[in-house]
Amino acid sequence: MRLRNIAGSREVIADSDFTVKDPNEKKGLWKKEVFCNDNRIRIEIGMGKGRFIMDMAALNPDVNYIGIEKYSSVLLRAIQKQEQTLLPNVKFIRMDAEDITEVFAPGEVDRIYLNFSDPWPKDRHAKRRLPSRQFLARYDSILAPEGVVEFKTDNRDLFMFALEEVESAGWNLDQVTYDLHSDPVMNVGNVMTEYEERFSSLGNPIYKYIISRKRKGE
Numbered sequence: 001m002r003l004r005n006i007a008g009s010r011e012v013i014a015d016s017d018f019t020v021k022d023p024n025e026k027k028g029l030w031k032k033e034v035f036c037n038d039n040r041i042r043i044e045i046g047m048g049k050g051r052f053i054m055d056m057a058a059l060n061p062d063v064n065y066i067g068i069e070k071y072s073s074v075l076l077r078a079i080q081k082q083e084q085t086l087l088p089n090v091k092f093i094r095m096d097a098e099d100i101t102e103v104f105a106p107g108e109v110d111r112i113y114l115n116f117s118d119p120w121p122k123d124r125h126a127k128r129r130l131p132s133r134q135f136l137a138r139y140d141s142i143l144a145p146e147g148v149v150e151f152k153t154d155n156r157d158l159f160m161f162a163l164e165e166v167e168s169a170g171w172n173l174d175q176v177t178y179d180l181h182s183d184p185v186m187n188v189g190n191v192m193t194e195y196e197e198r199f200s201s202l203g204n205p206i207y208k209y210i211i212s213r214k215r216k217g218e
């Protein structure tokens with residue numbers, strides 16, 4: 001998602017209390033210094049306009065949520081929403097997720113959500129895909145031992161690629177569905193994203209997996 005450049009969006013982000021400006025300085029300190037509690041931290045990478053993460057935060061006030069988005073023009077929409085809702089358990093970071101290990105300490109994150117990630121269809125761009133083995137290695141170093149990655153998309157090619165990466169990267173495929181909205185188990189409590197609503201209304205099935213790291217002996 002890339003909205004037209006919106007004049008002043010960088011300034012709004014810089015002034016907003018809902019964004020964390022120097023996230024590297026919070027590495028290992030998110031609970032203590034940013035949220036001032038001991039609740040779990042869950043992040044969405046590529047949150048777009050933030051609907052999913054803010055709905056999740058409203059439903060789960062005892063969880064801390066951080067939305068990560070690369071583009072100011074998109075993040076601006078999430079900030080505007082948060083100015084209305086004032087959820088105490090949501091913060092945003094404008095950054096490229098390639099640098100995620102600079103921002104979170106080992107084990108600091110309990111769950112990572114990837115929703116409708118950009119497909120990067122050219123082979124030579126595979127390592128930019130958020131469910132690629134290169135990104136799984138980054139997630140490995142910030143996730144808690146029992147932490148999971150949840151990935152949803154309507155893009156079949158991207159999903160097939162992501163499934164292959166799970167195996168190659170040595171993770172466990174804990175749950176998988178090729179039609180989330182018809183899945184009696186995985187659809188329970190499903191919170192829709194903006195893209196999910198748009199593409200499922202066109203009749204596209206939604207694919208989802210939940211993965212975790214292999215423990216010794218598995």
Ligand code: SAM
Binds near residue numbers: 096
């Ligand atoms: N998750 C939202 C949804 O499901 O409605 C938005 C999906 S949109 C297709 C993907 C978003 O991920 C875009 O807003 C894009 O800017 C962001 N994104 C892509 N690669 C990223 C990266 N490396 N770091 C941070 N954000 C990224």
